[in-house]
Amino acid sequence: xxxxxxxxxxxxxxxxxxxxxxxxxxxxxxxxxxxxxxxxxxxxxxxxxxxxxxxxxxxxxxxxxxxxxxxxxxxxxxxxxxxxxxxxxxxxxxxxxxxxxxxxxxxxxxxxxxxxxxxxxxxxxxxxxxxxxxxxxxxxxxxxxxx
Amino acid sequence: xxxxxxxxxxxxxxxxxxxxxxxxxxxxxxxxxxxxxxxxxxxxxxxxxxxxxxxxxxxxxxxxxxxxxxxxxxxxxxxxxxxxxxxxxxxxxxxxxxxxxxxxxxxxxxxxxxxxxxxxxxxxxxxxxxxxxxxxxxxxxxxxxxxxxxxxx
Numbered sequence: 001x002x003x004x005x006x007x008x009x010x011x012x013x014x015x016x017x018x019x020x021x022x023x024x025x026x027x028x029x030x031x032x033x034x035x036x037x038x039x040x041x042x043x044x045x046x047x048x049x050x051x052x053x054x055x056x057x058x059x060x061x062x063x064x065x066x067x068x069x070x071x072x073x074x075x076x077x078x079x080x081x082x083x084x085x086x087x088x089x090x091x092x093x094x095x096x097x098x099x100x101x102x103x104x105x106x107x108x109x110x111x112x113x114x115x116x117x118x119x120x121x122x123x124x125x126x127x128x129x130x131x132x133x134x135x136x137x138x139x140x141x142x143x144x145x146x147x
Numbered sequence: 148x149x150x151x152x153x154x155x156x157x158x159x160x161x162x163x164x165x166x167x168x169x170x171x172x173x174x175x176x177x178x179x180x181x182x183x184x185x186x187x188x189x190x191x192x193x194x195x196x197x198x199x200x201x202x203x204x205x206x207x208x209x210x211x212x213x214x215x216x217x218x219x220x221x222x223x224x225x226x227x228x229x230x231x232x233x234x235x236x237x238x239x240x241x242x243x244x245x246x247x248x249x250x251x252x253x254x255x256x257x258x259x260x261x262x263x264x265x266x267x268x269x270x271x272x273x274x275x276x277x278x279x280x281x282x283x284x285x286x287x288x289x290x291x292x293x294x295x296x297x298x299x300x
Contacts (some may be wrong), residue, residue: 074281085167115274120290123280 001117006082009036009044014053014078015133017066026063031113044082051081068126075129076121085121087114150246152210154255157195157216162187165206168240188231192220201263203256207239207248215239215278216219217252226293232260232268237279254257271295 003011012034017025027045031038045064048054055067079085087110090104157165166187173181201221206213207299219234234256239248260268269291272279 025181064152119280123277123284125281125285128285131285135214135287 001085003079005040006044006047007079009041009049010078010082011075012036012062013041013045013088014048014073015126015129015130017054018068019133020069021066021070024061025066029063029080031043034097036041038077047081051082053078053081058076062092069112070127070130072082073126076118077123078126079121085114087111151211151212152246152248152251154205154210154251155208156199157191157206159191159196160211161195161206161216162191164288165191165216168213168215168238171205181186187286190218192221204261205252205255207252209246209248210242214243214246214250217249217256219256219260219268221260221265228269228293230263230264232256232263234268234270237282244268249282250286269293 013030016030016033017023027042028038030036031041045054045056049064050054053066053068054064057063057065076085083087088108089107091103159265166184169183169187170180173183175181191204194202203220204218205216207215215238217234217237219232221232223229223230225231225233234253237249237252240253257268270283270288272283274280
């Protein structure tokens with residue numbers, strides 16, 4: 001599975017902000033920490049605000065804060081703001097009917113893979129992802145977002 | 148209620164409470180309770196009443212009432228797997244959730260299985276049971292090495 005950039009940036013931003021819901025961070029700070037495009041991230045942040053996952057804080061020291069539900073929001077919830085994970089076979093338009101059963105089988109296999117992918121992403125809450133991340137790199141262990 | 152929680156081995160007297168909790172969450176597509184009394188009697192006779200050995204059936208008691216339970220055992224060579232722990236069921240009464248019963252049960256069974264020489268635990272969950280899948284994931288479980296396959300016959 002390859003997430004599109006917007007989904008990936010959204011997951012990074014939401015998890016970064018949710019790791020400390022009291023903190024306010026600017027788009028530039030998040031982009032710098034993870035080495036990603038500020039311009040692209042800014043667009044993603046506007047979408048996240050629209051969906052209630054983050055809140056824009058104006059004024060000096062402004063930025064964004066997490067405003068979603070840590071225990072209820074799943075990774076799939078974030079990703080589906082930016083893409084759906086349905087695989088589509090990239091068949092040429094002159095598809096002939098004799099190929100039906102084979103194409104149907106290939107589509108069935110990709111659906112099986114899609115379903116498994118979705119279940120994994122749908123059952124990992126932001127809280128669970130952050131807990132696992134902390135276990136991987138406990139605070140003070142010197143890990144950075146770029147590792 | 149002061150929410151005093153005790154995790155202990157299940158006893159014969161807990162059978163009715165276990166059946167009641169399971170009935171609370173075993174609702175079929177028509178909204179009817181799925182009758183599983185015979186199943187739980189059999190499980191109790193195997194996991195609670197007989198020599199326990201490597202079989203575990205634990206209950207969480209919240210303010211003196213059974214609020215949830217977990218069932219598992221250490222088994223070797225099931226599906227070709229060396230000794231590992233299998234968790235067959237974890238259930239907490241819907242009205243008594245969010246008080247940490249599931250987490251305490253899971254932690255306790257992991258500790259008991261570890262003392263039986265187990266270093267990996269496994270379970271299987273219906274793909275639509277997002278609550279239980281999310282619970283296991285929140286405890287650190289990930290997709291494992293075994294893939295479940297099935298077909299209609």
